Amino acid sequence: MSPPVRWQTTHRRDSWRDARNGDKGTAMDISRKEFFKKSLYSLGEAITTVSGALKEPEPERPTIRDTADFVPGAEENMRAVPHNEQCLAKNCGCFACFERCEPQAITVVMGEGIRIDATKCTGCGTCEYVCPVTPKAVRLQPRTKRESPA
Numbered sequence: 602m603s604p605p606v607r608w609q610t611t612h613r614r615d616s617w618r619d620a621r622n623g624d625k626g627t628a629m630d631i632s633r634k635e636f637f638k639k640s641l642y643s644l645g646e647a648i649t650t651v652s653g654a655l656k657e658p659e660p661e662r663p664t665i666r667d668t669a670d671f672v673p674g675a676e677e678n679m680r681a682v683p684h685n686e687q688c689l690a691k692n693c694g695c696f697a698c699f700e701r702c703e704p705q706a707i708t709v710v711m712g713e714g715i716r717i718d719a720t721k722c723t724g725c726g727t728c729e730y731v732c733p734v735t736p737k738a739v740r741l742q743p744r745t746k747r748e749s750p751a
Contacts (some may be wrong), residue, residue: 679724679741681706685714698728698739707739715739725738 631639673691679697689695691714698715699707707719708730715738717728 604610676724676726676741678744679726680719680727680744681717681726681728681739682724682742683715683717684736684740686738687734687736688714689734690738691713693731697731697733701727701731703727719744 665681673743685691690699690709694709694711696709699709703725704721704723706718706719706723708716710716717739724744726741729737729741732739
């Protein structure tokens with residue numbers, strides 16, 4: 602075995618002695634309490650940063666489309682027909698089509714979905730346009746001979 606290097610041992614011992622004697626250049630002047638407080642704070646920041654980076658992105662939720670870019674046009678030969686199997690108004694109270702129907706042809710029946718009065722419906726398609734579900738819960742269909750537009 603080789604003998605220990607004398608200058609390394611002496612240097613290390615001297616630095617501790619100097620620190621005890623008030624030499625601030627060789628040792629840190631921090632209390633044990635401060636050391637642990639800062640360490641835990643840094644650890645908390647690191648955990649928060651890593652957990653934020655690892656979080657999965659949230660899936661897109663259906664949103665109600667804005668009607669600002671939609672220009673409704675009354676189609677006398679078309680009318681809206683509800684498909685309540687897909688309708689959110691049936692259980693949770695989505696009122697997208699109900700709120701935007703200008704002739705007020707749509708009524709909401711909780712537990713059932715929506716009802717559309719064919720005599721009030723102008724066939725403009727706003728209800729189908731704003732419906733947030735796919736397939737649409739309201740679709741335009743041609744009118745039958747006996748149905749007359751408003």
